[in-house]
Amino acid sequence: MRYFFFSILFSLLFFKASAIEKHWAAKWIWAEEELQAEAVLARKSFELSASPKQAIVKITASDFYQLYINGQYVNRGAARSTAHHQSYDCIDVKGFLREGKNLIAVRAVFEPGAQSYQFESRAGLLVQMEVDNQVIVSDDSWRLMEDSSWDKESPVISRFQRDVCDNVDMRSYSHAWFTGDFDDSSWSFAHELMRNAGWPAHQKGVRATASINPWIKLVKRDIPMLKEELLLKPTLILTKNYIEYPQGLVGEKILLDGTIDKAISKGNSKNENFKLNFKTGVKGSLLLFDFGEVMNGFPLIDMEGKSGTQIRVLCAPYVLNNHFCASLVDAKYEDRITLSGKRDLWEASYFKPCRYMAVWVENSGYPVTINQIALRHISYPFEQKGLMESADAPWVKDFFTASAKTIEICTTDAITDNYRERRQYAQTGYYGALGNYYTFGDMALQRRYLIQIAQEQMADGIMPAYAPLAISDYMVILDSNCFWLKSLWNYYLYSGDEKTVRQLLPAAERLLELLDGFTNENCLIDNPPYAYWLDHAVNDRSGANFTLNAHYLEALENYAELLNWLKLDDSDSYKSKAQILRSSLQKLFWNDKAGLFVDAVIDGEQSYKVSEHANAMALALNIAIEEQGERIAQRLLKKDDHNFVMRTSGMAVVTPAMSYYLHKGLCEYGFVRESFELFTRRFRHMLADDTNQTLWEEWWLHGSGRTGEFMPGKTRSDAQTESAFPPALFAGYLFGLKPVEPGLKRWALNYIDSGVENLKGVIPVGNAQMQIEWKAGKKQSLKLVIPQGIQIDVDIKSLDAKGTVWVNKQELGGDATTLNLTEGEYNIIF
Incomplete structure (x- = not known):
């Protein structure tokens, strides 16, 4: 285990060199603790004797910040991170500053709840501006007040994280608070934060610093800043007046019947000067806008109306069967704004996946003016570097383009499912990379995901299914742990980043040691203490499951090869375990009568259940011998009836994500033409003209494709990077390319x-x-x-x-x- 101790030393040196930046003079600030403020506005005025030659702001906050300088919006952040490795941004702001009086203003929001598996969360803002030889830092000289327009009871967007829908009262909002003319003399001074945990308590004279609990390490942002673009001119496609308020508006499916009230649309959204002046119907009016394509962004509205008028803003990434619906499974996108009677400029605090935006305006008895409907579009600065196409088969380029578009939509500061869960899952990073490496060739996102999952590893070696933590649900998914190991190998293959990989080896070792403890005499993970994913598909999870163990086999073989590449010892021990496991899968799970591998072996007895999952893995990892492979392929390629969940033969159908292994496996055994015919047959409906031409979370959008039970009024994600694997499949089995070093x-x-x-x-x-x-x-x-x-x-x-x-x-x-x-x-x- 000589390399293991070397790796630990290397890891410590790496973190010492790169993770902590010293010379912070700033202090963490917030409102007084008794206020329990969740949103604050902070300002600091300062003088410059000349226009600056250089000016950098280093800034971060416990959840997010919005930065303004001299009344101009600069950007928002920070990148998602755990508090114990807090990410901060470095922004060049020279162009915003001037000689004389200047103002830096920040809005920061904190959502109570778990942010790390290891530390409790805390509200805080940290700012340090370095202008030539002058330094302006966040401290108790800043003016700060609670943003009282922010409702602490705002409902969460989904059950998966702490992001909330806005519920703001503009009557309590400090209009123009970020401008130089605003009078902040009535505001309190900021409260400098100190260590608030542990005994003995602080003695008199101890000063506040930038490194306090839970922000122990401040890490410079290691991915690019997101691009921001203000989209100002959506198309008004529908208006409706309501006699009664439509109960459950979020869940209601609104028919797009193409009608537009001419009185409302007099100020056409295509005109250079957008303005809608109208009176609502008896109860209220609904206006529906189309931004032309699905994207991530912050809805923004400039509006005027009687004080107390209620506005609701609803977003949806697509329409289904010509109906607008802002409710996905487990997620809703409805922001609520109460007008102040002045001219209100509102912008959502959290981004939404949006193509269609509906605005509900309550009838106050007075006219309402909407001066502008906009979306602040955010996107990861991908640069498409790859291309795959065929003059004879247009679907090659179509699916390659769909993969790239899906990845873009699913990516902000991490590759996630931005529609619903918005979490950085281990398996999502693996599948996303299969498309990313060939479309964009971006390595920063994959590196960050590997590190952030490892940073939350528990003492026994297990890793969480996702990181950073979003709510207090410690989730372990065993195959996600295997996917993390496979991703480490894959990342090194495509990036050659030896430094990061060596840093992560100790985490991999601890995980592999733990997984080995779950195995029986046949090296099979048998009746494990943690749940496993398999994309929630129908599968027998009793005893020793074939698909889970196939993922474990691939992880062992990948790790053994990784050690060989690094010229480190002990790869033979992993190869030996893999050989035993491979033999066990081949012999114990094969059912000759069925001509298939069964899902599970329970106490030495085979399960009667069979699935495409298990047999796809048997082919993809070359577990099946040639004769077995022929029989499996014939069964997989048989055109029997199915509902995308279960075949009439009783074989469970793979989900879109697991389809990667299905098609890889068929190609490995020589059924290349048949595999791609099956691929196009199953996936082509995702590229229909009335869709966003993205790759979906499930086979159907109007229900649960994993169970076959449709759920009217609720929809699934139509952009999921776990389905964005086609570029890797095309590279290997259309172009014949395989990276080997x-x-x-x-x-x-x-x-x-x-x-x-x-x-x-x-x-x-x-x-x-x-x-x-x-x-x-x-x-x-x-x-x-x-x-x-x-x-x-x-x-x-x-x-x-x-x-x-x-x-x-x-x-x-x-x-x-x-x-x-x-x-x-x-x-x-x-």
């Missing part, structure tokens, strides 16, 4: 008779791009553009076992079976 330095390439010809691809490799093009004709051709530092090993026999191969017009001679190509352009005819 960390950092993508070396690839294996072979021709695959997939039935899809005339393929063109661009593959991100670090900061460069690799180009590949297969062309059909009387002679087949392969064109390659290989960047510096990359090698591609071409399997010559796969090109033409009997014919002649030419490379850049030169006939390839000799008995070589592999063509090793390095930097350059190649035209290969075969």
